[in-house]
Amino acid sequence: MTLRTSLNDYKRHREDDRKFPGELRSTTGVFAGDGDRLVHVDDDGSLQDYSYPLSGLSGIDSSRFGVGDGWFDGGASQRYHDDTGVVETVHEQGDWQVRQQDLTVGRTHVTRFELVGDAPEAVDLNAYVRFAPDGREGQTSLLVHDGAVEAYHRREHDYVGASTDFDAYGQIPERFDELVADDPVEFPRTADEERYEDTVLTGGAHLTAPFENGSVTLVTLVAERGETARADALSTVESAASEYDDTETLVAAARDQREWRVPETAPHRETVVDDLRVVSLLSAENGARIAGPDFDPFYVSSGGYGYTWFRDDAEISRFLLEGSEVLGVDLDGWHQRSAEFYRRTQLDDGSWPHRVWPGDETLAPGWANARLEDGDDTDYQADQSGSVAGFLATYLRTDDPEDPEAIEATIEAAVDSLDDTLEADGLPVACQNAWENMQGRFVHTAATFLHAYAAVARAPVSTDLRDHARAQADRVADGLDRLWTGEFYALREHEGELDERLDSGSLALPAAMREYAEITDLDDETVDRLVTHVETTLDGLEHESDAIRGLVRFEGDDWRQHGQGNEKVWTVSTAWGANAAAELGSLLDACDDARADDAYRRSRDLLAEILPGGSLVRDCGYLPEQLFDDGTADSATPLGWPHALRLATVAHLDEADELAVAAAEPAE
Structure with missing residues (x-):
């Protein structure tokens, strides 16, 4: 959680009598985690890393998802798939739905979106993801690769990619005058004034990826320089995006990573x-x-x-x-x-x-x-x-x-x-x-x-x-x-x-x-x-x-x-x-x-x-x-x-x- 994220929350909730402004609360939503990565999936489908205490890596600072021209707005139904760690979030879209499935595998987090019902034939996934490598919201930069976007500071390098061809555009973080303004800034956005380097010297990106055969898979990875080579990280993102493309594979992976088994006859x-x-x-x-x-x-x-x-x-x-x-x-x-x-x-x-x-x-x-x-x-x-x-x-x-x-x-x-x-x-x-x-x-x-x-x-x-x-x-x-x-x-x-x-x-x-x-x-x-x-x-x-x-x-x-x-x-x-x-x-x-x-x-x-x-x-x-x-x-x-x-x-x-x-x- 960066100061910018905390200030935005403060602005949204400073008059709330049941929320302490400036916190990144997890009282709604569900967690996915494995090893030293812990990812919160809120009831609007957004992701946030709570991994820093476990790994020393900050990962996703804020995110937002939607389809077409709209954004998921919260209140979705959520559950775990049986006794696994697969989180299922269902976003109602009128007479059709988007089913979101999340699973963390090591330092990789997989988010699969599937259209259910009478959905439009041609629709894109909208994804805004802002990383905070090394906990930083300044002195960060993006590299746009073929198949993934990399955000980095010094030690930590974070990646986001998708299973289908996507377009990516860097997001300019809040300016100083926006930080002290009364209203929070909504992302993604297009700034009125933009310098050449603005959309590169940032940790946030807006991605649009088309659904193919009714689904698209988004993958994020948190990694450390010196521990994971860039080529290996990109390969991991690409492999995960193609491998975890159905429910059966996600559930099977979740069952394999679980250390414990509860007998069917156990009380409660x-x-x-x-x-x-x-x-x-x-x-x-x-x-x-x-x-x-x-x-x-x-x-x-x-x-x-x-x-x-x-x-x-x-x-x-x-x-x-x-x-x-x-x-x-x-x-x-x-x-x-x-x-x-x-x-x-x-x-x-x-x-x-x-x-x-x-x-x-x-x-x-x-x-x-x-x-x-x-x-x-x-x-x-x-x-x-x-x-x-x-x-x-x-x-x-x-x-x-x-x-x-x-x-x-x-x-x-x-x-x-x-x-x-x-x-x-x-x-x-x-x-x-x-x-x-x-x-x-x-x-x-x-x-x-x-x-x-x-x-x-x-x-x-x-x-x-x-x-x-x-x-x-x-x-x-x-x-x-x-x-x-x-x-x-x-x-x-x-x-x-x-x-x-x-x-x-x-x-x-x-x-x-x-x-x-x-x-x-x-x-x-x-x-x-x-x-x-x-x-x-x-x-x-x-x-x-x-x-x-x-x-x-x-x-x-x-x-x-x-x-x-x-x-x-x-x-x-x-x-x-x-x-x-x-x-x-x-x-x-x-x-x-x-x-x-x-x-x-x-x-x-x-x-x-x-x-x-x-x-x-x-x-x-x-x-x-x-x-x-x-x-x-x-x-x-x-x-x-x-x-x-x-x-x-x-x-x-x-x-x-x-x-x-x-x-x-x-x-x-």
Whole structure:
């Protein structure tokens, strides 16, 4: 996303009360991706690369398509073809249609257009594509080859070609006076004043290509100088344009590139497919995952999303690990890549940095890197290291890693780091919270420590390490007493006082307590407190409007309200609530506690809001991070964390024989 694109969006949406102007939102449309390229296909058929965090390549900055003299204007129906990555978009043209099919294969993206119905016999495809090689919108240039147009800056060279002979004309970017004008510029266009070089010193081109036998295929390729020779790039574009000229070939290629298979008998199979597809789209080739498509690279109203947070990533890893075996999905390759990624990125003190670029694992921009600076731990997110340690310990115990000794060494160093940030009273030090907007001693951070220590105490590591982790788990469990308000666990202790707000992050406690229960017997008071806390938190954070129902993030959350006047519902909080209730149900079930039935019921009730047909899920299966009360999706879409939570909750309830109970329950 270039500044020009951001300014145009700002001009279009500066008065909108449901869109933050200047962002490149993905709350409509569907993604196609493979390897380190991620391409958004909006509901007007336009393409936009979200690939930079994964590959370091910017690709398509903006685009537009149409037929004849018209342009597709949005609102088209979209779906994935079965359980593949082929995106199908149908543009209505009166009594005929244009069916658009998109598939990403490596760094090549294929877009096939097919006329359906009583279409005109002679019609051209109109295509406007603007690249931003090396993220630049200046100092770029075009080369028009026989069969493709090349846009380049220095390192990055991008290509667009078609399966039929086409005409290409360079597009002059916005002039300075147009950038500061009130109205956005519409492309393609013909400028009134044009210098000789204007249509060459640009990254944008307008192509017209005729349909032949009712179809035409457009191909884009992002490449690097020194890695892909120009002749090879041109050959790739030409081959793809001719090869992917029918649905069968596209679908076959999509099936070949998919690593996972979901059994036909899997519960909620459609949802499981959606979740695995989303996690695949957000994953780099090394296994690291961006939190979500980076809709805000200029930090207009957020800190960006196209990075790997070790909290989100490790939680996703653990949920996939827990759910994949139950669902009969082989994700061993994913688990192994995740473990190796965590090993490579661990800091010398055993912790992990705030966030990294997933493609090359280098340090990414962030605000919680105290362990890399001379600052104190208030600008460190200790829960991230707890989440990674918990996953690695569970992976070592339940799977068959290639190098268990190396993983044990990583766990041991991580435990040292956790020890260093655990105070004598059993609570972690004052640090940043999971939501990254406060400092203090948080119940969520304590839950991740408890989970990690308990998981290590169960893992096949040295006896000394297991015994130490067991003792540390006991300390954290005792330390939680400091946060007990008499009815629930407080959000945090801050400057010696309890912040007695409800926080969905505290819903990490049931899973942590259940892990802890595997190494010790929980007393009745601890169990009763947990039940009361979960019930109070779910009741207190639930929010319902005419359009949606779910959990808000925490009491008093004013982020991205945009004039709404109250907290927004978050899918990760809602999914966390469903998962926490399921974990609580299983913990109570193991104690023959009759309250398990109500916990399972609460889990199914919240899960319904994020399953197909639920109020928080898009028709394509995506879970956006947040929603306004009128149902408008906002922020990162799709977000990987709630998708992994949803998958794990479906698996958990199915394993407990509680998933099918919903069908027998009377409607309220």
